[in-house]
Amino acid sequence: MGLLATTHGTEQGRPGSGPAVVADSAAFDMDSEQICRARDFVRQFLSDARSRGGLDVPARASDIAQLVVSELATNVCKYAPGPCLLDLEVDGGMLGITMWDSGAVLPAAVGADPARAGQHGLEIVLAVCQSFEVRREPVGKRVRVRISLLEGQNAEPAGPTPW
Template identity: 75%
Template sequence: MERLAKRCGTEQDRPQADAGVVAGSAAYDMESGEISRARGFVRDFLSDARSLRGVAVPARALEVAQLVVSELATNVCKYAPGPCLLDLEVDGSMLTITMWDSGSVLPSPLQGDPSRAGQHGLEIVLAVCQSFEVRREPVGKRVRVQISLLDGPDGDPAGQSPW
């Protein structure tokens, strides 16, 4: 199924944007597994932010953002197939990724188990993001993560990570 909305602004749960904020949104029908389209939206959004708005987006951040969206979208496909909203926002040196779905069950990480096959997506997201928040909504839930767009001297994200 085609992307239902493309880069249309949404003001819900978003503070008033200033000139330094770059934002975009897309909607998907995850019953048809549009994970690759969601990854592509992230890639295009960050590439446009870099080329059109001069936002510094290191290769690491671009790859991490696509990985995180892929993992979040996979969870939607598995546990809450149906409509999904993806909001991206760059504000300064942080990329905020927010994904809404209609599922009521909140994700929680499993205990680390190297012998477990699969179900490591949330562990991966927690390992690469600077913040992670899940919030119940009147319908479904909203997952919000932040990824640093700054690289430290060793190529890792600059700044502190709560993990």
């Protein structure tokens, strides 16, 4: 069990279209051992984005991206074990992270409770991402978040959602 496949892509900026879009994908047969592989995939992707695309990715943004993927992958392991697709895309100063899994139940943030052990993953994701969206798919669901790669940006995180 493990990493099933990866694809690599960089769409060079067309004249007048701005910086290049850097994208990559991986498929995992998600179990608890694969969470660190998903984090490593993000770390390597952002490192490659620096070298291939000349993109400035601060260490803090890389750490946040790995944390978010770790939390999303943990939810897959707990609630939808099995295949998982992870898509990463840097477009300008934003990193898009999209994770598909076969589980039909949509994630729901529960009210903050410092006495509660566990179930804080979605709270963490909402606190650090600029946007959060979840969509039902014909099979499973797709969660998409966007994280700022800009140092010192005042963008607000996604915050509480009605999910």
